[in-house]
Amino acid sequence: MTKKKVLEHITSVGVVAVIRGNTAEEAYLMSKACIEGGLDNIELTFTTPDADQVIRRLRDEFKDRAVIGAGTVLESLTARIAILAGAEFVVSPSFEEETAKLCNLYAIPYMPGCMTLNEIKEAMKLGSDVVKLFPGSAMGADFVKAVRGPMPHVQIMPTGGVDLDNMETWLRNGCVAVGIGGNLTAPAKEGRYDLITENAARYVAKYKEVRAAL
């Protein structure tokens, strides 16, 4: 998929599943459960053991059904490994210039975590079409509304503490998408992947409902 199509897909589904597995198998099963629930933007984080192999496995199995990216990419070497494994987008908890350049070189969307206007500006100057607000819970949805005053063109995706209850406020304040980890995948602790599928379907439906009302 082209960079443009990946970004369109992320912002049209509006929800990114942040997958942080204790094992590679758990991360694979979490991702599969989300895709089965219609949440087909998968951010496979690099705290997961053998994350690159999980990305490759997901790409092989779901390449026509889902967009598979990499999360918790702390530096450009990890970004390159992720891209070689098939990652179609790259997410970091902070902004990292070398990673931005590397992603641009391979035409891969880079969504870095930003907490200040200067970080957002630097990320956009280096080609990030969507910036992640992280940790979203520490900043709050009012931050997004305020930033979009002077910068109405900025596309923000909050991550960290987003759930089914506060998602609407984030979207109403101007976010283009949200990233959701723990609140989506918690049932994996009891091996209840069926509940992850249900959660995923709820998040996708909620996004559609809120977007239609905006």
Ligand SMILES: O=C(O)C(=O)C[C@H](O)[C@H](O)COP(=O)(O)O
């Ligand atoms: O490391 C990254 O690149 C990340 O994307 C961090 C994640 O956004 C959060 O770990 C998800 O936070 P929760 O939804 O509260 O579980």
